[in-house]
Amino acid sequence: MAYDEELAERIRELIVPGPELTEKKMFGGLAFLIGGNMAVAASRQGGLLVRVGRDEGERMLSESVEPMVMGGREMVGWLHVTAAATDDDEVLREWVERGVAYARTLPAKKKK
Numbered sequence: 402m403a404y405d406e407e408l409a410e411r412i413r414e415l416i417v418p419g420p421e422l423t424e425k426k427m428f429g430g431l432a433f434l435i436g437g438n439m440a441v442a443a444s445r446q447g448g449l450l451v452r453v454g455r456d457e458g459e460r461m462l463s464e465s466v467e468p469m470v471m472g473g474r475e476m477v478g479w480l481h482v483t484a485a486a487t488d489d490d491e492v493l494r495e496w497v498e499r500g501v502a503y504a505r506t507l508p509a510k511k512k513k
Contacts, residue, residue, distance in 0.1 A: 440452055
């Protein structure tokens with residue numbers, strides 16, 4: 402399954418464009434990177450992948466938020482927000498802002 406293009410467009414509308422913002426197809430989804438660090442992505446499984454602090458993820462888990470799992474492994478500092486939850490514009494905005502804010506705390510990666 403390809404990523405949700407409508408969700409990707411809604412994410413674009415929430416992230417302020419700038420030279421540090423790039424989009425990249427990754428893991429079958431569309432990732433939004435700040436300074437080369439992934440902030441959020443429209444997931445190919447539906448919903449949103451969000452990068453958060455390693456120590457924050459566990460306290461954010463809920464019925465609509467689960468750890469991101471890749472290759473059978475739970476990825477610490479990454480969350481999957483369900484498609485149903487991201488249908489709500491305010492919920493989507495909060496998660497996108499959270500992921501972007503965290504990515505901005507990381508050192509920019511050098512372009513190859």
